[in-house]
Amino acid sequence: MADMSHWEQCVLNCSACPLCATRTQVVCGNRNYDATIALIGEAPGREEDRLGTPFAGSAGAVLDQFLADSGIDRRKLYITNTVKCRPYTPTEKGGRNRKPKKSEIDACKPFLMAEMLVIEPQLIVTLGATPLSVVMDGKLPKMEDEHGRLRRWELVGGIEVFPLYHPAALIYDRSKTAAYRQDMENLRLLLTQRGLI
Ligand code: SF4
Secondary structure (H helix, E strand, O other), X not given: OOOOHHHHHHHHOOOOOHHHHOOXXXXXXXXXXXXXXXXXXXXXXXXXXXXXXXXXXXHHHHHHHHHHHHOOOHHHEEEEEOOOOOOEEOOOOOOEEOOOOHHHHHHHHHHHHHHHHHHOOOEEEEEOHHHHHHHOOOOOOOHHHHOOOOEEEHHHOOEEXXXXXOXXXXXXXXXXXXXXXXXXXXXXXXXXXXXXX
């Protein structure tokens, strides 16, 4: 099993960006350190911040659908987010989730890279532009061009990355649904060819 204890200790005590002041807790990955596939989302939302678990609450439904569509066994999957603390805009009702800022993504990038280097998944799947921007070294990707295009993340040893639209984006733009479904089919094919499912 990969030794993540040092990594976890660092991230749990992190104050490298202002999100440390407003988090309930740091949300690490799902601790499935022997996983062969990694799924990277954007950032913890309210439920994840409350529970300390990635892909909880409404994001849990996203994960369940992803597992059903891809055919990946949950036990083979490491799930994490690009930033580990919840970004939100304060409201009277406990805050509205927001996208992480570039400065927050940059501050958290070493943690994401470190966990990929230790886990060494055979494939990384990214959801939406935020995690892909880290893979692309800070460049904001045009998802219309990048989705479904296999690339390598050279800074973590050339691990292959399969970029997907974020499923939440489909709620607001149904025109992307067909492309997302095609990507999922291609991903499933790739995973089968590689013997990963
Ligand atoms: S989001 Fe990342 S960099 Fe910012 S405080 Fe949390 S762990 Fe540290």
